[in-house]
Amino acid sequence: MSYKIPMGPYHPALEEPYKLDLICEGETVRDAKLHIGFNFRGIEHLAETRNYIQVIALMERVCGICSNIHTLTLCQSMEQLTGLTPPPRALYIRVVVAELERLHSHVLWAGIAAKLMGFKTMFMTCFELREKVMDVLQAISGNRVNYSMNRIGGVNRDIDDPLAVLAMVQALEREMVRTVIPIFTTSSTARSRCAGIGILTREKALSCGVVGPTARASGLPQDLRRDAPYAAYSEMEFNVPVQPDGDVRARLLVRALEIMESCKILRQALTKMPPGEINTGDAKIVFAAGTATSRVEAPRGEVMYSVSWKQDAKNPSRVHVRTPTFANMPSVRWMVLGARLADTPLIQASIDPCYSCTDR
């Protein structure tokens, strides 16, 4: 006999309000239904009432973890409409900030995953590590969360001393190799909670259309930074870590290896950063009528923006956002089938869900 266990919308295992209805037989989950919409702020509608300066500040607040990615994608699509090209130094600064954001997001996720495993020491270690990244982000942008770095035609702030950031990159890399990766891969606590649970096979991943680390952990080698390079990614050398297993451990490993790759990209971007202007100046911006789309690899996967502008309009006529969690969300159902009830909080967190992005 099956029974339904509602999880959420306000549940200690969930970072954000959403509801998971689990249909169980004994301890085994037979089906799951996801209810979202608690974070719906109507941002896409609000964007149609804001001008091109205000809309950047508004879209930055779609998500507090990947705030830079949203402005980067929006600015890239608005640059297509205005015909402005950012100078090379601005592209490098965009890469640096995007990679720093990926670092802090992945370390944060590792912390939350450790907490859901019941491994609170690791949670604290990860958050301490994350503060190193936050220090650098604060030194560059002046804020810990909403960096407001991007503008149409470049970035707002320069990185005065790129080599000072390298010290943080080295310290982070050392700590990852010395503590975080060995503990997550070899400790029996982490292994017994992660290995073999929440499996998403390659075929299922393809049919669900998952993106980002969730796809790469199911053996799909996709990464927009390599496949469709934006900003200065075409000048960087890096690998795309892929794991074939498709379980929670694979997702953990992919993110841990991505942290190492991000460090590699940061080191190249900081040493190769060309001198020059950081934006195209304060001249009046004229928008061409039409629609422009832009895709960016966010920490959670692919983000797509589609911005439409009418002739001589002050405000965009449509700003459409497609977030990675929207693509990854349906795969949770296939991951929890047959899983134990106690494993479901970790399984649903393993896609690194961000429902404030998805609901908007």
Next chain:
Amino acid sequence: MNLWNRLMCFSRRRSPWLFHMNSGSCNGCDIELIASLTPRYDAEQLGVRLEGSPRHADILCITGPVTRNSVQAIKTVYGQVCGPKAVVAIGSCPATTNVFIDSRTLDGPLNRHLPVDVFVPGCPPRPDAIIQGIAAAAGILAERAAKRWPAESVMVPMADPESACDCTKCDCTKEDKSSADTPAREVQP
């Protein structure tokens, strides 16, 4: 104040337990709240603890601009926190609805629904500011612990009937509005 009350005040001030609630926030304030409890800022050494259940908590930390979908949940959870209790609104969103002002899917700001004790403004506020806000709320909690928890404190003030009803579009008179809207409503725990 007798010895028992003094002891209660001391313990309320020294170990405020939090329940964190996201009413449509962008995660920025939520992560900063968690960051304020972790080793760098370490509010846990002050006895602050994040609890999983509102029934164990003293202070309700609310982030976000209060979406329509979360209003009822906020009121329910507020009713579930045992008295004496305090409410801390973290971020600019619960204070003013921030950049989301004019959105039709919001029912904010927060003080239309709950009596807020401490506002911590900022987008998002720094962890230092959040800790200061929690410390202020712990002081308020200790004051409340000194008194008997009054029954009317669990009453939730309704929104001002003047602002709730747009008189340019509806033809109701003032008497109608005041009779239709009771000034306070009790929250079912």
